[in-house]
Amino acid sequence: MTSVETQTGTAEAGPGSGISYSPDELMTVVMAREIRNDDLAVTGASSLVPVAACLLAQQLHAPDMTLILPSGVVNPRPGRLYRSASDGRWVTGAEAVGTGYDLFEMSENGRLSVMFYGGVQLDRHGNVNLHGTGYRDGRPSFRGPGLANTSFAVVSGRIILFSAHHTRRTFVDRVEFLTAAGHLDGGDSRARAGITTDGPVCCITPLVTFGLDDGAMTVRSIHPGVDPETVIDRTGFALPTAPPWPVTAGPTPDELDVLRRVVDPTGELAR
């Protein structure tokens, strides 16, 4: 059963659980569990799930964590989710409004402990491509949006990767353009490049959570109700371990209640 990635947006939890939730709600809850109380997190474009995950974590187990939106808005609390990262309504009720200079300061000095990246391509070593695919003579047949801040991949304490699309087109063996540094060639190549931070620690998709403990994506857990064959079919590189994999703990009633009542009362993630 793979209904977790259907267009209708409703997934069934494990048999008999009686709880249903959308793929975005599941990814949000799973990602929120990765957020720590002492984190300073920065989000990027098209990042409703990471923003919601941080706001949920602040409500549940990480009240001290700081969230900064890519527009420089610090600790927003708008009482609902807005779909655009730059929506001005995130400002209302926030604690501060920084500038591009504040983000540049972090680009060079670090300070942030979590950055979230999605990608046109994500590869087995957690490298991110947002520039292009199908290069011939240096020109892409598909030009991506590019990335505002690649530095955060180097200076952020750790990186959480995510993708709403778990397909062979997205999850590739090797990115065609390395926009943001994951574990580069795997092993200790990140450290050998002089990068001292942890890099990608996990990648959350509608089907699985990948871990990157050895610098390569390994299925840490498969989401409730997902067929392992679907994961294998939709991943463009050979998975290091074979099923059965551990099953992701689905959202608890408490997690879903806080998510829907406090973070996302207008149901943007349920759509």
Added chain:
Amino acid sequence: MTRSPSRPPDAAARRTSKLVSLSEAAALVTPGSFVAVGGLWFQNNPSALVREVVRRGPGELTIVAAPPSSYAVDLLIGSGLVRTAYVAHVSFDHLGLAPNHRRAGETGTVDLVDCDEATVLGGLMATLEALPHHPVTSIAGTDLTRTSPLAAPRDVDGRGPVPAPPAMRPDVCLLHAQEADEYGNVRNLGTPFCDPLLAKASRTVVVTVDRIVTNDEIRSAPHRTVLPGYLVDAVVEAPYGAHPCASQGHYVHDEEQLRAYLHAGRTAETWRSEYLEPRVLGVAEGPDYLAAVGGAQRIDGLEESVR
């Protein structure tokens, strides 16, 4: 005995107003200019000003924008006026890719220089610091170090080769903000993001605002002035001047018009016939433009519908 009031008598010498018309402001962009475009994603795009530049048609432009940019940059690229673009990320955020930026990258019609925040802001900051280059140490391991001229390694202070973007000094900076007085004291009600940096790095700064306020109002809350007048050369009163993007406290971004833009952008030809002609070249800025996009009242009501 009471002291004299804090407000001095009106000066005999009259201070010079920086108010100009939109077309006068747009004329500051001349062929071959290096233009800084303000805003980020759907906030504070100098949309009306950029449309007016496109109507005038100065070509061979070089542009730089905040690391996340959107409509105004894509419109300039689509108009065919841009030769070189220093842009890190251009998209319509959750609505989709920027069609003209994408096409330019795929066809090679514009030199899209691979950038990111550190390289763009580093280049602008070098200008502020009066340095030839600004080293950035944090883009290690990426292909930017291989492909981007901004990231070309240089030996800086004997630290060995590090990417060091050269100083960028735009000729003209185009910004949109919410309020200013006629002397160029500008207020942002939301995030100013990179706009102050772009302004300080540029030779000439033009700001459109939704509302002109009095100098007394500026003086009533000086800490709210984001760009003091000495940084600003020209001010244009342009209500709804950021449309179809947002202006904090005035109107939210117009997803219906932005989606129409994206739909028009499916090919270069349809973008020209369905957007550039009817929304830019074939309509005057101001009431005519507003009427063409459904009227001011519709834009005022968008806050209810835009999620």
